[in-house]
Amino acid sequence: MAQYVRGAAAVAVIRICNPPLNTLSIKTLQALQQEVQHANIDPTVKAVVICGANGKFSAGADIKLFSNPEQRSSPSLGSIIDLIEKSDKPMVAAIESLALGGGLEVALGCHYRIAHVQARVGLPEVTVGLLPGAGGTQRLPRLTGVPAALDIITTGKHIWAPEALKLGIIDEIVEENTVEAAIQLAERVSDQPVGPRRVCSKQIPRLPNMEAIIEEALVKVKKQAGGCLAPEMCFQAVEASLRLSFEEGIRKERELFLFLLSSGQAKALQYAFFAQRAMEKWTLPSGASWKTAVPQPIKRAAVIGLGTMGQGIVVSLVRAKIPVVALEQDKNHLEMGRRAVMAFLDREALRRQPNGQVLDVHKPGLLHFTLDFNALQDVDLVIEAVFEDMALKKEIFQKLSTICKPEAFLCTNTSSLDIDGIAAVTNRPHQVIGAHFFSPAHRMKLLEVIYGHHTSPTTIATVMSLGKAIGKIGVLVGNCFGFVGNRLLLPYNEQTYFLVEEGSTPEEVDKALIGFGFKMGPFQVSDLAGLDVGWRIRKEKGLARASLPLGTLPRQENGRRYSPLPDFLCDQGRYGQKTGKGWYQYDKPGGRVPKSDPWIHSFLSDYRNIHNITVRTVTQDEILERCLYSLANEGFRILSDGIASCPEAIDTIYINGYGWPRHRGGPMFYASEVGLPTVLAKLQKYAEANPDIPSLQPSPLLQKLVALGSPPVSEWSSLVGSQNSKL
Secondary structure: OOOEEOOOOEEEEEEEOOOOOOOEOHHHHHHHHHHHHHHHHOOOEEEEEEEEHHHOOEOOEOHHHHHOHHHOOHHHHHHHHHHHHHOOOOEEEEEOOEEEOHHHHHHHHOOEEEEEOOOEEEOHHHHHOOOOOOOHHHHHHHHHOHHHHHHHHHHOOEEEHHHHHHHOOOOEEEOOOHHHHHHHHHHHOOOOOOHHHOHHHOOOOOOOOHHHHHHHHHHHHHHHHOOOHHHHHHHHHHHHHHHOOHHHHHHHHHHHHHHHHOOHHHHHHHHHHHHHHHOOOOEOOOOOEOOOOOOOOOOOEEEEOOOHHHHHHHHHHHHOOOOEEEEOOOHHHHHHHHHHHHHHHHHHHHOOOOOOOOOOOOOOOOEEEEOOHHHHOOOOEEEEOOOOOHHHHHHHHHHHHHHOOOOOEEEEOOOOOOHHHHHOOOOOHHHEEEEEEOOOOOOOOEEEEEOOOOOOHHHHHHHHHHHHHOOOEEEEEOOOOOOOHHHHHHHHHHHHHHHHHHOOOHHHHHHHHHHHOOOOOHHHHHHHHOHHHHHHHHHHOOOOOOOOOHHHOOOEEOOEEOOOHHHHHHHOOOOEHHHOEOOOEOOOOOOOOOEOOHHHHHHHHHHHHHOOOOOOOOOHHHHHHHHHHHHHHHHHHHHHHOOOOOHHHHHHHHHHHOOOOHHHOOHHHHHHHHOHHHHHHHHHHHHHHOOOOHHHOOOHHHHHHHHOOOOOHHHOHHHOOOOOOOO
């Protein structure tokens, strides 16, 4: 904190200082309060500028304080903002870099707001299960109007300064010297009354069809929330700003904030936030980590294969302004890939970025399409994105060994195949690594980074750094069939097939899991992804069942039950949306709206009759328990095997790659919240009723944790014991 005096008017400059992002800790708030009080009573001070140290305003309250009842910062933050707003001396916020959450609420309490053109503002509390609890839901609508405030607060989106200026959130933007400009503004207004500038006194802009707008917005919020409480509570708080006085609205905001704070969802969302953060600090069993491994710069990359996945990877790299060589096997596939990539990039280029920048997709050297492997001679990193065919991948990596420069890194976008097997055919196994993107790769955030027996820490650091550069959440995992995400998916999908065999329907299973919070049910997802994708992988592993008449489809092998249903559907050409028929039917190939298919129900009925399966009523509870507990159970096995470093890694993968509802915290967190003894008892019950389904047998680690008194998630990794690590 400091004071700046110049000219006839004395301007006090108060700096929020708590690096690196000037979060509003208890000590920071106490210092801010003292400085504001001092400026208010100092007769030599005519105006005040509030800014942040080191070129950043404030990222808001420290999230860790929300879970500590003795250190909740929101009440004191609200009182400090009131102190700022009620001051008779002009208060000017100088926003640099970011003003988020409580940081923006502080700025809204000021009488004037000036921002750098590259600054971002927002109220992202909804993403951690809360709402702005220091007046943000009451002040923002008074500046932007209700529709814009609802959009900002219920989504938690960040707004760049130029848009914030248009919305009325800030008064002026500058391209440099933000604090100096704020001081000049403070000098100009030092003798002007601040009453009209107090946001709390402003009337909310009203539209003729306001009630219809509110009603429509509520429907939209509920639809997008997917069972998450915070967006609807944010809506109620903003609605209160329209219908109540400012003081009453503040009380309503506080009531809703405390309700969310005590909800399990806030705990889950904050867990997910910190779990994701923890993934940036990867460590190997050998002790090597991001602290000792130096990532190498990627000045030029290559992508092999321009199918849907390859196209998305190319787009992701180009967005990050990394030059790309895009390689295909023939002219037809190359031209199809080129058209798809350029069409997307051209559409994106037409949209001026919120920060005012424009993506020049036609910049010379940024993107080169080719059929010639020799074009890869000078790239720093290659990402292979061809079909899940081990022989094909090995052929490509053998060729890369002879063509790429010795220091080039070789990545495979496999979803399940053995990284060591691929690395073994190269002359640089220490520079081979798995980079499992998720479709569509230009939208999905997750990047599963898989390292093998020889992969070096430098290779890992380079790919993790690249993932961050292209906006992905990188999670480091070990090498086994399916890695973490798809390995977890196997018992989950298996249970959905068994439940349908026993008497449920695809519609009932999907309904139960959508009700839990998934955006789509497992059968809808299967149709979207294509049943043939998994079929191809099973055939690669020799696990797919041969085409047989319905009556001869076996259901057991060596005492282990399996379901031939998905393979049979593929045999019938029912691949899902792409063929217009899968578990559901669609209006046409490529259709998106699933409809109940009488053929499926007739087929299931015949299948049960032929195999003498007694049809029974399957409850929604059984669907959830068998699907979700078997999923978590496999997670415990993954931890025991050393494939994932911690439960937080599993949860981050499943939230960001497999549609697990974030407000449920991830499958491992969910198991801990349900109670490990409950999960164990249910698995034992279902395993006893289904002795031919090994995935229902409780994991030894789960049993161990229950015997130890069900310790919290944060302690599980240390209790895995001396299991053989596969990492």
